[in-house]
Amino acid sequence: MKIFIIDDDDLNLFLTENLLALEDATHEIKTFLSGTAALEALQTGGEAAVPDIIFLDLNMPVMDGWEFLEALAPLGPSISERCRIYVLTSSLSASDTTRSKEYALVSGLIHKPLKIEDVRELVSQ
Amino acid sequence: MEEKGNRIMLHHVLRYSPDMICVIAEGGRFMQVSHACSQMLGYTEEELEGLSAIDLVPPRDRALAQESLRSAREGNTETQFENSVIGKHGQQVPLHWTVVWLEEEGYFFCVARDISARWRVEKEMRRKEAVQRVLVDHGSDMQALLDENGNYLYVAVAESYEKAFGYRADQIMGRSSLSLVHPDDMGRAEQAFARLHQTQELIQVSDVRFRASSGEWRWVETRASNQLANSDVQAIVVSSRDITDRKQDQLKLQESQQRYRSLFDNNPSMVLFQDEAGTILDANPAFLSFMARRREEVLNRPLSDFLPSEAVPLFRQKLKEAFSGSDVSFEAEVIFREQGHRVLSVVKVPLSVAGRIVGVHAVIRDITEETQAHKTVERQAKRLSTIFESITDAFCTLDRNWNFTYTNPAFDNVMHVDSSGFIGKFAWDVYPEEENGVFHREYRRAVETGESARFQAHLERLDKWLEVRAFPSEEGLSVYFSDITGRVQQRQELEKLSLVASKTSNSVVILDAQRQAEWVNEGFTRMTGYTLEEVIGKNPRDLLIGPDTDKAELQRISEKFAEGVSFNTNLVNYRKSGERFWLAMDVSPVFGTAGCITHFVAIQKDITFRKEAEANLVKMSQALYQQNKDLEQFTYIVSHNLRAPVANVLGLSDLLTRIDKGSSLFEKTLSNLNLSAHRLDTVLGDLNTILTVRDSKGNLEREEVNVRLKAQQALASLQELLEGCGGTVTVDIDEDLSLRANKAYLYSVFHNLLSNAIKYRSRERNLQVQIKCESDSEQGVTVSFADNGSGFDMERARDKVFRLYSRFHPEIEGKGIGLYLVKAHLEAMGGGIEVASEVGAGTRFLIYLPKA
Numbered sequence: 001m002k003i004f005i006i007d008d009d010d011l012n013l014f015l016t017e018n019l020l021a022l023e024d025a026t027h028e029i030k031t032f033l034s035g036t037a038a039l040e041a042l043q044t045g046g047e048a049a050v051p052d053i054i055f056l057d058l059n060m061p062v063m064d065g066w067e068f069l070e071a072l073a074p075l076g077p078s079i080s081e082r083c084r085i086y087v088l089t090s091s092l093s094a095s096d097t098t099r100s101k102e103y104a105l106v107s108g109l110i111h112k113p114l115k116i117e118d119v120r121e122l123v124s125q
Numbered sequence: 126m127e128e129k130g131n132r133i134m135l136h137h138v139l140r141y142s143p144d145m146i147c148v149i150a151e152g153g154r155f156m157q158v159s160h161a162c163s164q165m166l167g168y169t170e171e172e173l174e175g176l177s178a179i180d181l182v183p184p185r186d187r188a189l190a191q192e193s194l195r196s197a198r199e200g201n202t203e204t205q206f207e208n209s210v211i212g213k214h215g216q217q218v219p220l221h222w223t224v225v226w227l228e229e230e231g232y233f234f235c236v237a238r239d240i241s242a243r244w245r246v247e248k249e250m251r252r253k254e255a256v257q258r259v260l261v262d263h264g265s266d267m268q269a270l271l272d273e274n275g276n277y278l279y280v281a282v283a284e285s286y287e288k289a290f291g292y293r294a295d296q297i298m299g300r301s302s303l304s305l306v307h308p309d310d311m312g313r314a315e316q317a318f319a320r321l322h323q324t325q326e327l328i329q330v331s332d333v334r335f336r337a338s339s340g341e342w343r344w345v346e347t348r349a350s351n352q353l354a355n356s357d358v359q360a361i362v363v364s365s366r367d368i369t370d371r372k373q374d375q376l377k378l379q380e381s382q383q384r385y386r387s388l389f390d391n392n393p394s395m396v397l398f399q400d401e402a403g404t405i406l407d408a409n410p411a412f413l414s415f416m417a418r419r420r421e422e423v424l425n426r427p428l429s430d431f432l433p434s435e436a437v438p439l440f441r442q443k444l445k446e447a448f449s450g451s452d453v454s455f456e457a458e459v460i461f462r463e464q465g466h467r468v469l470s471v472v473k474v475p476l477s478v479a480g481r482i483v484g485v486h487a488v489i490r491d492i493t494e495e496t497q498a499h500k501t502v503e504r505q506a507k508r509l510s511t512i513f514e515s516i517t518d519a520f521c522t523l524d525r526n527w528n529f530t531y532t533n534p535a536f537d538n539v540m541h542v543d544s545s546g547f548i549g550k551f552a553w554d555v556y557p558e559e560e561n562g563v564f565h566r567e568y569r570r571a572v573e574t575g576e577s578a579r580f581q582a583h584l585e586r587l588d589k590w591l592e593v594r595a596f597p598s599e600e601g602l603s604v605y606f607s608d609i610t611g612r613v614q615q616r617q618e619l620e621k622l623s624l625v626a627s628k629t630s631n632s633v634v635i636l637d638a639q640r641q642a643e644w645v646n647e648g649f650t651r652m653t654g655y656t657l658e659e660v661i662g663k664n665p666r667d668l669l670i671g672p673d674t675d676k677a678e679l680q681r682i683s684e685k686f687a688e689g690v691s692f693n694t695n696l697v698n699y700r701k702s703g704e705r706f707w708l709a710m711d712v713s714p715v716f717g718t719a720g721c722i723t724h725f726v727a728i729q730k731d732i733t734f735r736k737e738a739e740a741n742l743v744k745m746s747q748a749l750y751q752q753n754k755d756l757e758q759f760t761y762i763v764s765h766n767l768r769a770p771v772a773n774v775l776g777l778s779d780l781l782t783r784i785d786k787g788s789s790l791f792e793k794t795l796s797n798l799n800l801s802a803h804r805l806d807t808v809l810g811d812l813n814t815i816l817t818v819r820d821s822k823g824n825l826e827r828e829e830v831n832v833r834l835k836a837q838q839a840l841a842s843l844q845e846l847l848e849g850c851g852g853t854v855t856v857d858i859d860e861d862l863s864l865r866a867n868k869a870y871l872y873s874v875f876h877n878l879l880s881n882a883i884k885y886r887s888r889e890r891n892l893q894v895q896i897k898c899e900s901d902s903e904q905g906v907t908v909s910f911a912d913n914g915s916g917f918d919m920e921r922a923r924d925k926v927f928r929l930y931s932r933f934h935p936e937i938e939g940k941g942i943g944l945y946l947v948k949a950h951l952e953a954m955g956g957g958i959e960v961a962s963e964v965g966a967g968t969r970f971l972i973y974l975p976k977a
Binding site for chain 1: 761768769770777779780783784930
C-alpha cells in the first residue's frame with residue numbers, strides 16, 4: 001500500500017512512519033515536511049504517484065492542511081477515486097472536526113498520535 | 126256749233142283723261158266724276174257721284190284734305206296737295222290733287238293724278254340708302270381709297286368708327302395711312318403695303334394698332350386690294366374694321382387662361398379637375414408631389430385609386446353633390462399608407478359651361494398641421510381656463526387702470542360677494558374704503574417696480590386678514606389671496622402660549638403646518654445660536670443640518686411630518702457657530718378645530734454629552750470584542766501547539782512498547798521521546814513569557830529609556846552572528862531620543878527584529894539593516910526597521926505575520942513566536958507595529974511608541 005504522510009513536525013513523521021511500518025513492512029511510505037512538497041510530488045508524478053492513503057497535518061507554515069486540500073481540488077477525480085485522505089492533527093478543537101467534513105476529499109479526522117488500532121482499521125478498508 | 130264742239134270735247138276729256146277730273150259740291154260731295162275713277166279707285170262714276178269725298182280719305186289725311194279745300198276756297202287760288210284715298214277694295218291710292226274754287230258756280234273743280242309709281246320709286250330709293258347705311262354701320266367701319274404712296278384719297282367712316290377714333294373723314298384726308306400705325310406693328314404694315322404693289326390679290330392684315338385722336342391705340346383689321354391699274358378706280362381700295370373689343374376680349378381670354386394655369390400650377394394646394402365619373406382630367410404639381418406620382422400616372426385615372434378605400438365613399442358622395450350644381454366643402458381625415466394620418470380640407474367647385482356641368486375642380490389642402498396647431502391652441506386655452514378656474518386661492522386680475530378683468534369662484538367665497546358684475550369696474554369704486562390703503566399701496570408698488578408683492582393685510586369691510594400675492598405683468602396685475610384670519614388669530618394665541626414656553630430651559634420651536642418656524646424660545650437661541658428673528662418664516666432644518674446629519678433620518682422625519690403624527694428623533698445638528706452637536710427632539714402636531722394640522726410643537730435637547738458617552742461605550746465594546754477574539758485565537762493556537770509534543774510523547778512511548786529493546790529503532794524512538802519532552806517544556810516556557818507580557822498591560826514598569834541605546838545593546842548581543850554572515854547595521858536615531866517605556870521590552874523588540882533579519886537574510890547578498898527614527902513628536906516616536914532580506918508574500922501573510930506560531934519560512938528553523946512577542950511587547954507599552962514586505966527585496970517594519 002502506498003502512503004503519504006504530510007507534517008512539518010519531524011517527530012510525528014518519525015512516529016507515524018514507524019508505526020505503519022511496524023504493522024506492515026511492505027507499505028511504501030513517503031513523508032513530506034510541507035503541503036507544497038507533497039503537492040509537487042502529486043502533480044509531477046501523474047496517476048502512478050497517487051497514493052492509497054494520505055495522512056495530512058493541519059497546522060503547518062506556508063501551506064496549512066486546509067490550503068493543501070483546496071490546492072488538490074483542481075486535480076479532480078484522479079485523487080478522489082484512488083486515494084483516501086485522513087486529517088491527522090494534534091488539535092482537539094471541534095471546529096476543525098466540523099470543518100473537515102466540508103471537504104469531500106477527506107475520509108476522516110484522526111487525533112494524534114496515530115494508534116495501531118487506527119492503522120489496522122484504515123488498512124483493512 | 127261751237128258749243129256742241131265744246132261739249133263733245135268735254136265729253137272726251139272726261140272719258141279718256143288718265144287723271145280723275147271731278148266736281149265737288151260746296152258740302153264736299155262728288156257732283157260729277159270722270160271715267161278714270163274706275164281704274165284709279167275701282168268705283169264707277171255713278172257709284173262715286175253723291176258720296177262725300179272726305180269719307181274716302183284715311184283719317185290721318187283728312188285734316189290736310191279739308192285744310193287744302195278751305196284754303197282753295199278762301200284764297201280763291203289753285204291749290205295742290207297730295208294724299209291717299211281709299212279705293213273700292215280698301216287699297217290706298219296716293220293721289221296728287223289740283224283744286225280750284227269756282228265762285229260763280231259754287232263748286233270745286235278738281236283734277237287728281239295717280240302718283241303711285243312715283244311713290245314706289247321714292248320708297249325704293251329710301252330703302253337703298255338705308256341698306257347702305259346699315260351695311261356701312263354693320264360691315265366695315267371705314268372704307269378708303271389710297272394713292273400709290275398710301276395717302277388717303279377718299280374716306281368713308283362709319284359712325285361707330287368715327288366715335289372710336291375721334292377723326293372726321295376730312296381730318297384724315299391727304300394723310301399717310303401709315304402715319305397712324307403703332308411702331309411695333311409698322312414692320313408688318315409696311316410689308317403688307319409692299320406686297321400690294323406686287324399683286325392684284327386681296328391682302329389681309331390683321332391686328333395692327335392705329336392711334337386714335339385721344340392717343341389710345343386701337344386694333345384694326347384691314348383688307349386691301351390694289352386697283353391702281355383699274356381705270357375706273359385708280360386707287361388702292363382699303364376697308365378696315367375696328368377689332369379692338371374683340372382683340373381685347375381675346376387678350377383677356379388669353380390672360381385669364383394664363384392666370385388660370387398659373388393658379389392651377391402654382392397653387393400650394395392640390396388642385397384636380399374631375400369628370401362625373403371621378404376621373405382625374407388634370408392635376409397640379411402640388412397634388413403630384415403629395416401623391417409622389419408623375420403626371421401621366423395620375424391622369425385619366427379615378428381619384429379613388431389614390432385614396433385608401435375607407436375614404437372613397439365620402440369623396441364620391443361629395444363629387445356627386447358638386448355635380449348637382451352646388452359648391453361643396455368638407456374636411457376628411459385620411460390615413461395614407463405613405464403619408465400617414467392627414468387631415469384634408471376639400472373644396473369641390475362645379476364648372477358650368479352653357480348651363481351644363483362639364484367637370485368639377487377639387488381644391489385639396491393638407492391642414493394636418495393647422496388642425497394639430499389648432500387643437501393644441503384649443504387645448505392650451507382650455508387648460509389655461511381650467512387653471513384659472515381651479516386656482517383654489519381667491520384670484521383676480523386688474524388691468525393697468527385698476528379695473529377688474531377676471532375673478533374666479535374662490536374670489537366670491539373669500540370676499541363674500543357676487544363678482545359677476547365686477548368685470549370692467551374700477552377696483553376702488555368697488556372697495557372705496559381701501560383706496561390709498563395697504564392693498565392699494567402694495568399693488569401700486571408692484572406695478573411700478575415690476576416686482577411681485579407679498580403681504581398680509583386686514584380688510585376692514587369683512588374684518589378679515591388676507592395674505593396677498595400680487596404679480597405685475599404687461600396687462601396689469603394678477604392677485605392671489607387667501608383668508609388667513611384664523612391663522613393670525615392662532616398666532617396671537619400662540620404668542621400668549623409661548624410666554625409659558627419661554628420659561629423652560631429646553632428649546633421649544635413652534636412650526637406652522639408648512640413647517641416654517643412661527644416662534645422659538647430663548648432655549649432654542651441658547652442651544653443653536655439663532656435668534657427668533659433669524660428663524661421666523663424659515664424651516665429650522667435648513668439652518669441646522671450639515672454634512673454629518675443622517676440623510677436617512679431626515680427622510681424619516683419628513684415622512685413623519687407628512688403623516689402628521691408625533692415622533693422623536695436624535696440627529697446631528699450644527700450651531701450657528703458651525704459647532705456640531707447632537708439634538709434630541711420630540712415633535713407633536715397641533716390640530717385645529719377643522720381637524721387639520723395647524724402647527725407642530727418641537728421640544729429639543731442637546732444630548733451631545735450622552736451621545737459621546739455612548740460612542741465611547743461602543744468603542745470600548747469593540748475593543749473588548751477584539752480582545753476576546755484574540756484570546757480565542759490564542760487559546761486555539763496554544764492548545765494546538767501544546768498538544769502537539771504531548772501527542773508525540775504519547776505516541777512514541779506507545780511505540781517503545783512494541784519494538785525490540787536492543788534495536789536501533791528503539792534507541793532512536795527513545796531519543797525522540799526525550800526531544801518531544803523538551804519541546805513540551807519549551808512551549809510551556811513560551812507560554813509563561815507570553816502570559817507575563819499580556820498580564821503586564823496596565824501595570825507595566827516604565828522608566829525613561831534611551832531608544833538608541835537599546836537598539837545598540839540588541840545589536841551588540843547579536844554581533845557575532847552578524848559578523849558571521851557579513852551583515853551591516855546602521856542606526857540613525859538621535860542620541861537624546863528617549864521615552865517612557867519598559868527597558869526589557871524595548872530591548873526584546875530590537876533583538877527579535879534583528880534576529881529575524883539575520884535568520885531570514887537573503888542568500889544572494891550581504892545583509893543590510895537600517896534602523897531609523899522616522900518621526901518624533903510630542904505624542905510619540907516612529908522608528909523604521911528595514912532589511913534587504915528574503916521578504917515574504919504580503920498577500921498570503923497579511924494578518925498572520927504577527928500571529929503566534931505563524932511561520933513563513935519552513936526551511937529555516939523557527940518557532941513562530943518572535944514577531945508575536947514584538948507586537949505583544951509594543952502593545953503592552955501602548956505602541957504598535959506595521960509591516961511591509963516584498964519577496965526577494967526585503968522587509969520594513971514601522972514601530973510606533975508613545976512618549977508617555
